[in-house]
Amino acid sequence: MNLSALTLSLGALLLSPIALSQSLAPGGEVVFVSKQMGVPVEGRFKSFKLDRLQFDPKRPEAAQLSLSIQLKSASLGTPEVEAELAKPEWFDSTKHPDAQFLAQTVRAVGPARFEASGRLSLKGQTRPLTVVFQLQPQGPITLAGGQFTLLRSDWKIGSGDWADASLVAHEVQVRFKFPLSGLAPL
Template identity: 65%
Template sequence: MKTLFATALLLASWAQAQTLQPQGAEIVFVSKQMGVPVEGRFKSFKLDRFSFDPKKPEAAQMALTVQMKSAGVGTPEVDAELVKPEWFDVARHPEARFVASQVKAVGAGRYEVQGQFSLKGQTRPLALQLALTQAGGSSTASGSFTLKRSEWQIGSGEWADTSIVANEVLVRFKFPFSGMAPL
């Protein structure tokens, strides 16, 4: 019962002002190259809109824009490849964008978010799982989803072979917020 009460208090706090804290915010992508996980990050993104009332999750508003040129794995040669047409084609498609259209509760502090995801000139439906947690005076929205890079023409040409770079790419995100009432 205590957990249910704590979750209710946490969710109630999301109806208050929500201010994204850049420190600790992250969007990470993990792919496998020849079976070895390779982790990268998008260093520049903006949560354009995030409003959430736990009493009405269906009224939530979420929109995120990612600057694709900010992608990097920490290796200069690979980072230089990611902006090229075979990968993210940053010159023609500088941003990726997700706009939520439906949010529904699936458990204590957990939600399924559906919306439209735009990447490399294509827009498609995308569903992701979102968890809301609180520690101290801050709250965090985190979750993940998996993309198949071949469906988005990411890693085309000589990189299309999924035995070299796996087709599935895990994308994880974490957005800490302040301005929440402590539990």
């Protein structure tokens, strides 16, 4: 390969969307909603990070996505309830400090909509999880948002006296919004 061809190849690589620095910008959120005795209760995780972000909307099959959520950052608004969530019956965040999602495949499912299938590790268990998310450009930031439902009983969250679904419903809706910088245009 001659010098000009090498220079052209390196230039194309450096200008490719994947070569851009991609990161989670400030302002993201991970919210969970459960029902206690039929009443919706909203909480959020205050601390989470994208361990790996390599995503080109035009080539989703080449994506590399990995997310960690610090379980002891769960907040429902009162210190007493948050202390309860850290206990073994709930998140057991001393023994299992993080939940982690690792996408194994990503594919387009519509205009600016994608499906990430992978493995969620939570409270010492790992199970398959598929998440659909939508991208919305907002200036230099691209907002990735979506939601999915988990069954807390599948993860032994709220065990013992709390296992009764009439007290706390088994279904927990999880919503997320991640402002991402450095993504290629849609």
